[in-house]
Amino acid sequence: MAIERTLSIIKPDAIAKNVVGDIIRRFEENGLSVVATRRIHLTAEQAGRFYAVHKDRPFFGPLCAFMSSGPILAMVLEGKNAVRLNRQLMGATNPKEADAGTIRADHAESIDANAVHGSDSLENAATEISFFFADIDIYSS
Ligand code: IDP
Ligand code: MG
Secondary structure, three states: OOEEEEEEEEOHHHHHOOOHHHHHHHHHHOOOEEEEEEEEOOOHHHHHHHOHHHOOOOOHHHHHHHHOOOOEEEEEEEEEOHHHHHHHHHOOOOHHHOOOOOHHHHHOOOOOOOOEEEOOOHHHHHHHHHHHOOHHHOOOO
């Protein structure tokens, strides 16, 4: 299994619920290390650039409004199979469909406000990490 890096974002709803520690605990207990962090309040324009892949979807406007509604915590997670493992820990996009014990099952209210973002492939992880972090900001354990 390869050591990978992936981008995780704790979204505004989970920041407002003050569950940052619980979410990071799940990553660490499952073998992922937080190797970079950045707390930032995106503008709607910046959120739109991050989610440009979804620009033609009907939920794009509300998604950008939500992601710029409050601060987020962007993180780089590192570990074996980090991309897939993070997606497993997150659970399905719609929390109603998320497996019990996943972050979204436990902390998300709706498909819009679903607590966390995670890169969906190694290629997208590299692009998304570089959106928030320079190489010099990331320190492996
Ligand atoms: P993901 O976050 O599980 O990777 P994506 O399909 O990449 O899901 O969608 C990005 C984000 O857009 C989701 O996390 C969610 O916040 C929002 N989203 C996706 N599909 C819908 C929808 O059908 N209605 C409203 N929001 C959606
Ligand atoms: Mg996605």
